[in-house]
Structures are given as C-alpha cells and as structure tokens.
Amino acid sequence: MARLATNKLLQKAKKSKSDEFYTQLCDIESELQYYKPHFEGKVVYCNCDDPKVSNFFKYFVNNFSELKLKKILTSCYREKNDSLFSSEELENGFFSEYTAAMNKGDGDFHPNIIHFEGDGDFRSQESIELLKKSDIVVTNPPFSLFREYVQQLVKYDKKFLIIGNVNAITYKEIFKLIKENKAWLGINLGRGVSGFIVPEHYELYGSEARIDDSGNRIVSPNNCLWLTNLDTYIRHKDIVLTRKYYGNESDYPKYDNYDAINVNKTKDIPLDYSGAMGVPITFLHKFNPDQFEIIKFRKGNDEKDLSINGKCPYFRILIKNKRIQS
Known part of the structure; x- marks a missing residue:
C-alpha cells in the first residue's frame, strides 16, 4: 500500500507544472561526496532552484572553497498569474550569482537576486544563456519534463548530476544515452534517496511520510535515482558473479x-x-x-x-x- 500511495503522489506531481519536490541537504551530501574532483575551477548551474531555499545552493556555498569552485549560478521559475481575478502580485523569474569574492567563510550565503525579463523557465532563452556559461548542472528538475530537460543538457554538451524517477531509465531517449555510455546512474538509488520536502498543499502519502525536526514535510517515494555523466571509481567496480549457467x-x-x-x-x-x-x-x-x-x-x-x-x-x-x- 505504501508504494501505491507514493506513486499516487508522484502522479499528482507529474500533473503539476511546478513539480514541487525539494531535495534534502542530507541526500545531496550523500551523493555529491563522490564527485568532488570534477568541480575544481568550474561554474555550477542549478537552474531549477530558488537560492533562498535551495539545498543545492546551500551545499555548494558551504563547500565552495573545498570544491575550489569558480562560480555558482542558480535560477528560479515563477509561474505568471495574469488572471483578472487574481490578487497576487506578478513576479518574474530570477537568478543569482555567487563567486569567490562573496565567499567570506562566515556561513552568510544570502544571494543577490537579479530578475529575468521572463518567467525563468529552464527552456527560456535567458536561462539558456546562463546554461551556456556553466560547466556542470546539478539540480532536481521537474519530473514531468525530465526527457526535455535532459535533451537540453545533451544539446549544449553539459556535464550534469540530476535527480529523476527510476522509470526514467525506460524512456527511450534516456536509455539511448546509457547504452551509448553518455550517461549512467549515480551512486544512490531507491531508498538511497531518503525523501523530498514538499509544500503545505501536498498530502503526506505513504508509510514513510513524516515531518522532520525543522517542520519540513517529507515524502519518501523510494523510487528515485541520480543520473549523471560525471565518472566515479565506483562505476568501474566489477559485479561479483558466483552463479554458473552450464549445469543449471x-x-x-x-x-x-x-x-x-x-x-x-x-x-x-x-x-x-x-x-x-x-x-x-x-x-x-x-x-x-x-x-x-x-x-x-x-x-x-x-x-x-x-x-x-x-x-x-x-x-x-x-x-x-x-x-x-x-
């Protein structure tokens, strides 16, 4: 029943334009520890992230010196609401830059916000211009747009480390990349991704749903993966085989x-x-x-x-x- 419930939640998210699943810092730390040599001198782009709340941004700021980063770019989508009956103030998407000059080592990582002309969608030309300036993309993209998101990364020949649903393996576009050795699974899979922070309007489905000590609402689908084209030594470890075909x-x-x-x-x-x-x-x-x-x-x-x-x-x-x- 728990699996059915969490799948129901993911289907609900798939229908949502915002796909509001926010990655926990513990899961980012658990995965990123294996890729640290890749980041030296690089510009990292988190193009589905509000830097004020993103744990990806927090991770890279906290580890800016250790990773020897050049710059962190983040950008955030803001859905336009131009209904005559809406009282919400219109807000464009926005982005931020974080450089070594801003890294004072005091834990203060409040970003400088710069607004886009448009909504900040990762497919927008403004966001693509930032993508062109980056070296590695690390984020949790919208699951409902995962195929399109990965196709963009491939088109612009970017290194990446992103979170998706395990079913993404079955997409012909994603499997083709894996078959051609252009992408592969990361280190953590399934229960190795411990859960996502969801907003108030999401129901807490599943037996592992919880509210943590900070009041965050956590849902654990247990069917997510990291997809990447950053190599690690673990990827080249042989599977130990003990069974034989002949005689069985x-x-x-x-x-x-x-x-x-x-x-x-x-x-x-x-x-x-x-x-x-x-x-x-x-x-x-x-x-x-x-x-x-x-x-x-x-x-x-x-x-x-x-x-x-x-x-x-x-x-x-x-x-x-x-x-x-x-």
Missing part, C-alpha cells in the same frame, strides 16, 4: 523472440555464459561498462516485448558479459 540451464529459460537467456536478479548473472542475457532494469545501478555490453532494451527480434512461453517478464535489458569465466 533450467534456471535460465530462453526467450521466445530473442536468442538470450532470462536472468531474474543481477546477483544471478552467470559468469560462464557468453551469449545475450536479459536482466532487470535495476542492473543499471551496478553496471560496469568495462565488464558488460548493453545490447538493447525490452524488445525481441520482432520488436515486441521479450517473452517466455508467451508471458512477458517486467522490462529487461539485454546484455553480454565481456569477461567470461570458466
């Missing part, structure tokens, strides 16, 4: 529509099989491109879902082992 063939049935065996769990990948294998999408969290080759996603030779005796297991990724053992 009945444990690895073949698909009806592709010459490959089915493997239900990553830990059950056989070390002695040289042919194609279908593995769960969670395999990507441990995927080492030096150890395995990704062939394709989900479909057999007939371009229908992979099936065994007419039944389709949940989405499979077809892979080959580059390091066969006897």
Whole structure:
C-alpha cells in the first residue's frame, strides 16, 4: 500500500507544472561526496532552484572553497498569474550569482537576486544563456519534463548530476544515452534517496511520510535515482558473479523472440555464459561498462516485448558479459 500511495503522489506531481519536490541537504551530501574532483575551477548551474531555499545552493556555498569552485549560478521559475481575478502580485523569474569574492567563510550565503525579463523557465532563452556559461548542472528538475530537460543538457554538451524517477531509465531517449555510455546512474538509488520536502498543499502519502525536526514535510517515494555523466571509481567496480549457467540451464529459460537467456536478479548473472542475457532494469545501478555490453532494451527480434512461453517478464535489458569465466 505504501508504494501505491507514493506513486499516487508522484502522479499528482507529474500533473503539476511546478513539480514541487525539494531535495534534502542530507541526500545531496550523500551523493555529491563522490564527485568532488570534477568541480575544481568550474561554474555550477542549478537552474531549477530558488537560492533562498535551495539545498543545492546551500551545499555548494558551504563547500565552495573545498570544491575550489569558480562560480555558482542558480535560477528560479515563477509561474505568471495574469488572471483578472487574481490578487497576487506578478513576479518574474530570477537568478543569482555567487563567486569567490562573496565567499567570506562566515556561513552568510544570502544571494543577490537579479530578475529575468521572463518567467525563468529552464527552456527560456535567458536561462539558456546562463546554461551556456556553466560547466556542470546539478539540480532536481521537474519530473514531468525530465526527457526535455535532459535533451537540453545533451544539446549544449553539459556535464550534469540530476535527480529523476527510476522509470526514467525506460524512456527511450534516456536509455539511448546509457547504452551509448553518455550517461549512467549515480551512486544512490531507491531508498538511497531518503525523501523530498514538499509544500503545505501536498498530502503526506505513504508509510514513510513524516515531518522532520525543522517542520519540513517529507515524502519518501523510494523510487528515485541520480543520473549523471560525471565518472566515479565506483562505476568501474566489477559485479561479483558466483552463479554458473552450464549445469543449471533450467534456471535460465530462453526467450521466445530473442536468442538470450532470462536472468531474474543481477546477483544471478552467470559468469560462464557468453551469449545475450536479459536482466532487470535495476542492473543499471551496478553496471560496469568495462565488464558488460548493453545490447538493447525490452524488445525481441520482432520488436515486441521479450517473452517466455508467451508471458512477458517486467522490462529487461539485454546484455553480454565481456569477461567470461570458466
């Protein structure tokens, strides 16, 4: 029931233009610790962040000297409300810059706000001009616009570390990047992302929803990931394989529509099989491109879902082992 409830919340967020899920500082710290060498001398852009409340901005300001950053850019979207019946004051989107000259080491990181002419949408030309000036993009983009968001990063050839829903792996645009070794999963996945801060108008769905000591309303979907093109040593660690195919063939049935065996769990990948294998999408969290080759996603030779005796297991990724053992 908890999973159904949290999925309901994410669907609600997907329908919202603002996708108001704010990342906790603890989750940012947990992931960013693995990428520190990438940031020296770089301009970081958090282009879905209000610097007054963003924990991404807070993290980079607090670690400005340690990371040896050049500059932090943040920008924030503000939805226009021009209804005749609205009493809200119109406000444009805005951005801020933070440089070494502003870093006094006293914990004071109140930003200087500069307003855009427009709403500050990451797709706006004003935001794109800031993107062009940046080196690495780090943020929690709107889940409902995730495909479009990543496509923009690829178009402008940017390094990135962003949060998305695990289902993003199944998007053909995202999987293509992973297959071509242009993007990969970060370190933390699922419960490794402990939860998001949500505003007052969101219901606290799920058994792990809570209010923390600071009064923040936290929802833990447990189905999110980090997507990046920043390399780490962990990505190149081999998956330890202990199972064998030969002598255990009945444990690895073949698909009806592709010459490959089915493997239900990553830990059950056989070390002695040289042919194609279908593995769960969670395999990507441990995927080492030096150890395995990704062939394709989900479909057999007939371009229908992979099936065994007419039944389709949940989405499979077809892979080959580059390091066969006897």
